Amino acid sequence: MATTGSVSKTFAPAQEAPLLERDLDWAVVQKVQAGNVGAFDQLVQKYREHIFSVIYNMTSNREDASDLSQETFIKAFQAIGRFQGKSAFFTWIYRIAINTTMTFLKKRSRRRYISYENINEEVSSAEIFERLTAKNRTEKGALVKELQEKLNDALQKLSLKHRTVVILHEIEGLEHAEIAEITKTSIGTVRSRLHYAKQQLQSYLQEYLG
Amino acid sequence: MANTPKDRQTEVKVEDILRLKRSERPDDAFWGKFDRELHQRMLQTLVKKDPWFTQLIRGLSGRFAQSSAIAAAAVLVAMVVVRPVLLSPASSGVSLAENSEPSLGVTAVEVAMPDFSYTEAMTQTSGPDYRIEVISGRDSSHDASFERDFGMDSMQVASYDSVTYSADSAHSRVSFASAGVASLVY
Numbered sequence: 001m002a003t004t005g006s007v008s009k010t011f012a013p014a015q016e017a018p019l020l021e022r023d024l025d026w027a028v029v030q031k032v033q034a035g036n037v038g039a040f041d042q043l044v045q046k047y048r049e050h051i052f053s054v055i056y057n058m059t060s061n062r063e064d065a066s067d068l069s070q071e072t073f074i075k076a077f078q079a080i081g082r083f084q085g086k087s088a089f090f091t092w093i094y095r096i097a098i099n100t101t102m103t104f105l106k107k108r109s110r111r112r113y114i115s116y117e118n119i120n121e122e123v124s125s126a127e128i129f130e131r132l133t134a135k136n137r138t139e140k141g142a143l144v145k146e147l148q149e150k151l152n153d154a155l156q157k158l159s160l161k162h163r164t165v166v167i168l169h170e171i172e173g174l175e176h177a178e179i180a181e182i183t184k185t186s187i188g189t190v191r192s193r194l195h196y197a198k199q200q201l202q203s204y205l206q207e208y209l210g
Numbered sequence: 211m212a213n214t215p216k217d218r219q220t221e222v223k224v225e226d227i228l229r230l231k232r233s234e235r236p237d238d239a240f241w242g243k244f245d246r247e248l249h250q251r252m253l254q255t256l257v258k259k260d261p262w263f264t265q266l267i268r269g270l271s272g273r274f275a276q277s278s279a280i281a282a283a284a285v286l287v288a289m290v291v292v293r294p295v296l297l298s299p300a301s302s303g304v305s306l307a308e309n310s311e312p313s314l315g316v317t318a319v320e321v322a323m324p325d326f327s328y329t330e331a332m333t334q335t336s337g338p339d340y341r342i343e344v345i346s347g348r349d350s351s352h353d354a355s356f357e358r359d360f361g362m363d364s365m366q367v368a369s370y371d372s373v374t375y376s377a378d379s380a381h382s383r384v385s386f387a388s389a390g391v392a393s394l395v396y
Contacts, residue, residue: 053235066244074248074251151227170229171229171232201228209221
């Protein structure tokens with residue numbers, strides 16, 4: 001499992017070997033469709049962290065993210081017989097995850113308590129934090145906590161559509177075309193939403209930027 | 211003042227901050243629990259059979275079934291809405307035309323019509339010998355209640371004179387649309 005760098009590099013559908021990854025997934029899907037239920041576990045192991053990450057960043061709640069990630073895999077398992085391989089498996093399962101999360105968030109009448117994952121210690125000592133600490137003249141531990149809260153809060157202020165696009169591109173590292181396929185919109189719409197979302201985030205996080 | 215290359219290197223962008231989110235990862239213990247729960251839930255879905263309505267919806271969600279349902283709905287609408295409209299002019303065209311005109315039929319009913327003349331009336335003394343003329347404003351579409359209402363506007367008029375005996379007809383001033391006219395003429 002890759003813990004650093006672009007998340008999409010673990011399977012890199014558009015960058016490294018999209019056809020290979022797609023074919024590998026399709027081969028596993030066909031096994032499951034043929035009755036080898038255990039083969040589905042390979043897909044779970046491969047995508048569970050990406051799915052969890054997307055849902056976690058959309059909900060800002062680790063318990064909800066865990067439940068919804070499991071729900072996503074169960075839905076995919078139930079529907080895998082109808083998957084025809086016209087699109088890549090990862091776009092298909094991302095779409096299930098996003099639709100499941102959106103339905104959940106729309107139903108949720110009030111905002112829930114936000115529960116965070118801890119930021120990896122290796123990352124907290126990264127250059128970005130060095131720069132932020134120097135700029136804000138704050139103790140690093142306090143800054144990490146504060147920035148995490150502000151960032152989650154800023155993401156929650158975005159609309160669901162804008163939040164989805166910015167998470168898929170900036171956090172998951174997906175290409176515009178892949179996001180367009182997942183969200184069933186045009187590439188132009190994806191770019192426009194991304195631009196607007198970044199502008200919004202810039203205004204929310206102004207004190208840390210520059 | 212323009213930023214120097216060094217400033218640009220040290221400046222923090224939104225993308226840099228967002229990238230920090232990649233490091234918010236659960237630990238291994240979380241994934242162990244996640245896998246156990248997921249396997250349990252998947253086993254439950256394997257064992258549990260879908261309720262009949264879920265199976266029905268899934269069956270109906272097919273493209274062929276959907277188009278069949280739409281076609282059936284269209285035929286049903288045609289049967290319910292279009293067919294009566296097409297049939298109605300042939301079967302009831304005449305009555306429609308009749309009903310479209312205001313039916314102001316005034317029916318005179320002779321209840322008793324013996325041979326009668328004023329001179330005879332003047333000379334005869336035995337037994338009532340009169341004619342009741344009922345003028346009704348009722349048309350074919352009115353019901354019995356109309357007659358009750360109509361009764362309120364009816365008048366009986368009898369004019370006597372020792373020398374000459376004349377009969378006047380009574381006229382209601384009420385418009386025909388709301389009531390009728392009746393007279394009892396001696």
